[in-house]
Amino acid sequence: MKALDTIARLEKDAAFAIWRNGHPDAYLAHVFYMKQQQGEDWQVGYYDKASDRITTFVLGETVQQNPESEVFKKGGAVERLDMAAVRLDVPDALDAAIGFQRAEYPTELPGQAIVILQRLPLGQVYNITLITLAFKSLNIKLDAATAKVLRHELISFMDFGSALPK
Numbered sequence: 001m002k003a004l005d006t007i008a009r010l011e012k013d014a015a016f017a018i019w020r021n022g023h024p025d026a027y028l029a030h031v032f033y034m035k036q037q038q039g040e041d042w043q044v045g046y047y048d049k050a051s052d053r054i055t056t057f058v059l060g061e062t063v064q065q066n067p068e069s070e071v072f073k074k075g076g077a078v079e080r081l082d083m084a085a086v087r088l089d090v091p092d093a094l095d096a097a098i099g100f101q102r103a104e105y106p107t108e109l110p111g112q113a114i115v116i117l118q119r120l121p122l123g124q125v126y127n128i129t130l131i132t133l134a135f136k137s138l139n140i141k142l143d144a145a146t147a148k149v150l151r152h153e154l155i156s157f158m159d160f161g162s163a164l165p166k
Contacts (some may be wrong), residue, residue, distance in 0.1 A: 001084070002089045002091070003031045003033070003086070003090050004060065004089070005043060005082065006031065006042045006059055007028070007031065008064060009045060009063075010044050010057050010059060013057075013063040014058050014066075014140060015063060015065060016063060017018070017137040017157055019065060019066040020033045020106060022052055023046070023048050025049065025050060025053075026046040026047060026049075026055065027046060027047060027080045027081075028044070028045075028046055028050040028080065028081045028083065029045045029046060029047035029054060029078045029080070029115060029118065029119075030044070030116055031043075031044055031045075031081070031090075031116070031117040031118075031119040032044070032056075032114075032115070032116050032117075032131065032157070033090050033114075033115040033117075034112070034113070034114050034115065034140060035112075035113065036072065039060075041058075041060075041094070042057060042059040042060075043056050043057065043060070044056070044057050044059065046089065046107050047071065047077070047078040047080075048068075049077050049078075051068065052070075052071065053068040053069060053071065053113060054068065054069055054070075054071050054078065055057075055068065055069075055123075056069070056119055058132040067077070073090075073096070074110055075129060078118070079118075079119035079120070080119065081117065081118060081119050081124065082119070082124060085124055085144070085145060086117065086124065086145065086161065087144065087145040087146070088101055088126065088142070088144055088145070088147055090115055090126075092147065093115065093117075093126035093128065093142055093144070094115060094128065096142055096147040096149075097113070097126070097128040097130065097140045098110065098113075098130075098144060099142055100149050100152070101130055101138060101140070104152070105133075105138055105154060108130075108132040108134060108136055109132055109133045109134070110133075110138070110153065111132060111133045112131035113128060113129070113130050113131075114128070114130070115127075115128050116128075116143075117158045118145060119137065122141065122150050122151065123128055123143060123144075124143070124144045125141045125142060125143060125144055125150060126141070126142040126144055127141050128140045128141075128142065129138070132155070134156075135156065135158065136154055136155060136156045137154070137155045137156075137157065138152070138154045138159065139151075139153050139154075139155070140151075140152045141142070
């Protein structure tokens with residue numbers, strides 16, 4: 001399934017329509033994708049500026065609505081995701097990220113990928129995290145229209161422990 005298909009499926013759902021009626025000003029904030037052993041995990045989040053909260057819908061065999069939750073952000077409102085400006089879909093973005101990983105980090109073999117389509121201060125991006133077999137996190141931010149790598153960072157999970165208070 002693709003991101004646009006996922007959003008279209010959600011917007012046709014009766015429970016989503018009921019939620020939408022109660023949140024007319026909420027807007028699309030992110031699309032989350034992760035491949036699981038038993039299939040794919042798709043989640044779509046809508047931000048409501050009035051409440052400063054996000055509602056996430058999980059699309060499996062049925063559509064499930066998670067309770068509203070606080071937003072992880074650095075001040076201000078969450079940016080609106082503009083799907084009309086997205087030129088790449090999730091499989092293409094993931095292929096671009098894997099291609100970048102192979103070229104720039106060939107020894108860091110990915111085991112799992114987490115993909116979030118969102119608008120950040122640096123633009124509308126695919127925020128892709130590759131969990132490597134060496135227990136590292138390779139985060140790649142790709143422009144959602146061009147697949148250009150805007151930022152990347154490799155962090156060892158072992159480094160996270162050194163940042164914890166003792």
